[in-house]
Every structure is written in structure tokens, then in C-alpha cells.
Amino acid sequence: MRDVIKMVVVLGLICGIAAALLAGVRMVTMEKIEYQELKFVKGPVIMEVFKGCTNNPIKDRFKLKYNEKEINFFPGVFDGETNVVAFETQGSGFGGDIGMIMAVNLENDTVSGIGITTHKETPGVGARAKDSEPFKNSFNGLSVNEIIRVKKDGGKVDAVSGATITSRGVCEGANLGSEIYKNLKSDILAKLKEIK
Amino acid sequence: MSIVKEFTKGLWAEIPPFRFVLGLCPTLAVTKSVETGIGMGLMLTFVLVFSNILISLLRKIIPPSVRIACFIVVIATFVVIVELVSQAYAYPLYQKLGIFIPLIVVNCIVLGRAEAFASKNGVVASIADGLGMGIGYTISLTVLAAIRELFGAGTLYGIKIMGPSFEPFTFMVSAPGAFVCLGLILCTMNLFGKAKDM
Numbered sequence: 378m379r380d381v382i383k384m385v386v387v388l389g390l391i392c393g394i395a396a397a398l399l400a401g402v403r404m405v406t407m408e409k410i411e412y413q414e415l416k417f418v419k420g421p422v423i424m425e426v427f428k429g430c431t432n433n434p435i436k437d438r439f440k441l442k443y444n445e446k447e448i449n450f451f452p453g454v455f456d457g458e459t460n461v462v463a464f465e466t467q468g469s470g471f472g473g474d475i476g477m478i479m480a481v482n483l484e485n486d487t488v489s490g491i492g493i494t495t496h497k498e499t500p501g502v503g504a505r506a507k508d509s510e511p512f513k514n515s516f517n518g519l520s521v522n523e524i525i526r527v528k529k530d531g532g533k534v535d536a537v538s539g540a541t542i543t544s545r546g547v548c549e550g551a552n553l554g555s556e557i558y559k560n561l562k563s564d565i566l567a568k569l570k571e572i573k
Numbered sequence: 574m575s576i577v578k579e580f581t582k583g584l585w586a587e588i589p590p591f592r593f594v595l596g597l598c599p600t601l602a603v604t605k606s607v608e609t610g611i612g613m614g615l616m617l618t619f620v621l622v623f624s625n626i627l628i629s630l631l632r633k634i635i636p637p638s639v640r641i642a643c644f645i646v647v648i649a650t651f652v653v654i655v656e657l658v659s660q661a662y663a664y665p666l667y668q669k670l671g672i673f674i675p676l677i678v679v680n681c682i683v684l685g686r687a688e689a690f691a692s693k694n695g696v697v698a699s700i701a702d703g704l705g706m707g708i709g710y711t712i713s714l715t716v717l718a719a720i721r722e723l724f725g726a727g728t729l730y731g732i733k734i735m736g737p738s739f740e741p742f743t744f745m746v747s748a749p750g751a752f753v754c755l756g757l758i759l760c761t762m763n764l765f766g767k768a769k770d771m
Contacts, residue, residue, distance in 0.1 A: 384636045391631070391643050395650040402654050409661035417664050
């Protein structure tokens with residue numbers, strides 16, 4: 378009996394100390410890891426969406442709450458004015474969630490670019506959406522006040538051929554992005570003023 | 574055995590993974606380039622040294638019947654620390670090593686040293702053992718990776734070595750190439766110093 382108690386106590390103590398230690402390390406590194414992820418995973422996509430901006434959108438990022446969830450916003454400065462804001466959104470594709478970055482022009486409320494960060498689409502089929510310029514460019518200039526659809530469904534987006542489900546998923550993400558933008562626009566503008 | 578001997582045995586006489594042929598999974602997977610090879614070696618060295626220290630300190634407290642569970646908890650803790658720190662400070666390396674960082678937990682070398690050495694010896698000897706084994710492993714991975722990267726991609730640590738007429742021998746960077754390469758190194762090592770009977 379004594380052996381059993383000793384076993385439980387020792388193993389329990391070791392696990393407890395290990396858990397406490399890991400919680401500490403996690404807390405210390407959390408912010409740094411988030412920054413690294415932004416820099417190496419989302420960063421290239423953000424820079425692609427913000428071609429020609431004169432600031433560092435990742436450094437200037439801020440967070441806003443939408444539906445209890447914190448979303449990162451990245452301001453883009455063009456011609457000395459912060460007139461574009463990009464943020465994370467997501468749609469559901471063929472193989473799972475599609476993580477997206479969507480940039481919206483603050484002056485006329487139109488999409489100025491989308492990019493795909495993470496996805497689980499079929500290689501060679503849905504995965505082509507990530508790098509397909511004609512597909513991504515067909516979102517540019519669409520208003521956030523209209524529902525974004527692929528041409529097949531009566532919209533204006535050129536779907537990636539053979540990957541309708543993925544294309545619809547990206548449209549869904551863009552529509553969610555429009556919702557987020559419309560609901561938070563006043564907060565975004567207030568935040569941008571504050572930063573200035 | 575003296576402390577020096579505990580340290581140096583990991584560098585030649587018992588150098589992992591060649592002498593024991595343990596922990597082959599990461600050995601074959603991460604030696605496509607020198608950078609990942611060294612990275613993996615250093616991470617393993619860290620885990621090995623600290624798990625050896627802790628297990629050696631706790632060796633009189635841990636009941637024999639749950640020792641493996643205790644060892645795994647200790648090892649896993651250090652592996653997660655390595656994973657988080659590499660994620661925070663060396664993200665590109667973390668991306669390249671991917672799943673093989675968490676898999677250090679089940680690397681036979683770490684558990685093997687804990688069971689065979691640290692649980693029976695003092696702290697100082699265990700540090701020497703862990704450091705020797707870790708550095709030995711790093712050297713092994715670096716040598717293996719250098720050969721594979723040089724012939725498979727024509728580069729060394731990402732720097733181009735071979736001339737423009739060089740045609741990459743892609744077999745070397747595939748998994749079977751790793752096996753062949755490992756076998757050839759093992760063969761060369763046995764030529765110069767026969768492995769002890771084990």
C-alpha cells in the first residue's frame with residue numbers, strides 16, 4: 378500500500394511541476410511566437426496584398442473584437458495616407474478551413490486584395506487558388522455591400538477551374554470579411570486616428 | 574570511469590546513432606541539409622543534458638515501477654520547452670523541422686540514456702554523458718547531412734559548392750539515399766575502429 382501511495386505522489390508531483398514550468402515558458406514566449414507566425418506565415422501574404430505600401434503593416438497591427446473573437450488588423454499606408462486595412466478572415470473549403478487575409482479600401486469600401494494563408498485543399502486542384510492571380514484579382518474592386526459570388530452562382534468572381542468548392546469557400550471567407558468590416562468600420566477608423 | 578571518459582565515449586566509442594543505431598527516424602528525416610541537421614542535434618543535446626540532470630537528481634525518489642512514466646514526463650517537458658523556444662526565436666528552423674521536434678520525446682537515445690545511465694549515476698557523470706552523447710549526435714547528423722546535401726543538392730549550409738555543370742544526385746536527399754549513406758559511414762567507421770561487443 379505504501380508503495381502505491383509513493384508511486385502516485387511522486388508521479389503526480391513530477392507532472393505538476395512539469396505543467397507549471399511549461400505554463401511559465403508558454404507565457405513568456407507567447408507574444409514572441411505570435412509575432413513570428415505573423416512574420417513568416419501571414420507576413421508574405423500581407424505584403425503581397427499590400428504591394429507598394431510604405432509602412433510595416435505587421436508592426437502597426439492592432440486587435441479588435443468581433444463575435445467574442447480577437448481579430449488582427451493591419452493598416453496599409455499608400456501615398457502617405459492610411460487608406461487600406463487588411464484583416465484575417467476564413468472560409469470553409471473542400472478539405473477544411475481556408476485562412477485568408479482580406480484588404481479593404483477605407484475610402485470607397487471596396488476589396489483591394491485577398492490572399493490565402495493556410496488551407497488544406499487538394500494539391501494541384503483547390504490548392505491552385507492560393508497562387509492563381511486571375512482568381513484572386515477578380516475580387517479586387519468588389520464592394521463590401523454586395524454579396525460576393527463566383528460567376529457560376531451569378532457573381533463576378535472567376536472561379537479556379539475544377540475547384541468550384543474551394544472558390545466558393547474563398548467567396549464565403551470574403552463575405553465574412555465584409556461583415557466584419559461593416560460591423561467594425563467605425564472602430565477601425567477610431568483606432569487608426571488614435572495611432573496617428 | 575572518469576568524467577572525461579564519460580564525455581568522450583559519446584564522441585567516438587559509443588557515438589550515436591552509428592554505434593547503437595538508435596534514434597534513426599529523425600536521423601534519416603532531418604539530414605537533408607546541414608542547417609536542419611545541426612539544429613536537430615543541438616535541440617537533442619539540450620534535451621539530453623537537462624533530462625539527464627533531472628533524472629539523475631530524482632533517481633532515488635522515483636519508484637522503480639513508474640520510472641519510465643517519470644522519465645517520459647521529464648523528457649517531454651524539456652522537448653516542449655525546446656519547441657516553444659525554437660518557435661519564438663528560430664521560426665524558419667522550426668518550420669523546417671516540423672513534427673520532428675515533438676518526436677524527440679520518443680527518441681530512443683534520450684530515453685536510453687535516462688534508463689541506462691542517468692538513473693544509475695551521479696549528476697556530474699550524467700551531465701558529461703548527456704553532453705558527450707548530444708555532441709556526438711550533432712557531429713553525426715552534421716556529417717551525414719553534409720554528404721547528403723553536397724551530393725544531393727550541390728550546396729553546403731545553403732552555399733553553392735558544386736560548379737554549374739553539376740547535376741544533383743537526387744537519390745541522396747531521398748530516404749533510401751539516407752540509409753545507404755548511413756550504411757557507408759557505419760562501414761567506414763567499423764574499418765577504422767571495430768565496434769565493441771555489445
